[in-house]
Amino acid sequence: MSKFYVLVQDDKFKSLLDSPSSLGLYEFSVALAYGEATVDEEAGVYDLVYNTEHKRGKSASDVFTYFRPVIVFSRKVYDGLDYLKKFPEVRINSPVKSHVAIFIDTSLVGVFDRQRSKYDEWPDGYVVYDLVLRDMDDVTCDIFRVAESPKVVVVSQKFKDDVESMNVKGFSFRELKVS
Secondary structure (H helix, E strand, O other): OOOEEEEEEOOOEOOEEEOOOOOOHHHHHHHHHOOOOOOOOOOOOEEEEEOOOOOOOEOOOOEEOOOOOEEEEOHHHHHHOHHHHHOOEEOEEOOOOOOEEEEOOOEEOOOEOOOOOEEEEEOOEEEEEEOEEOOOOOOOOOEEEEOOEEEEEEEEHHHHHHHHHOOOOOEEEEEOEEO
């Protein structure tokens, strides 16, 4: 049985945030997650800054996940994982000019285990506390979202192995249960 993980940034590293004087990538990413916006050529450029309140955090992370389902990768990671290039890019100005932001637009239906997951269901969606996946044998995606929890980015064992073989920093993986 394949393993899958929630992708997050290691909290030893500084996160990126919206610049106070720019368009809000966070709000745009939420709209993308819920299908209320699209990535297009006319979209603005989002200015990002390091979180200044994280005084001890290192700034050399190769991944930033605060804007999920928009993920900011270092150029090294983006260039090293060809399967990331299929996702639409979001234009950013980051403290590191070579950062690349992509919208994880692959959202899988039918993989949310309603019996084993812990969640609340509301008229306009779900609040998922403990995500359990089901029937993942046919899944061939290495990075995707689950339709019922659209701001969570899930990665495969292959993605995790690929990242770990690159000797990059800032990635953290939380294994998901698969029924």
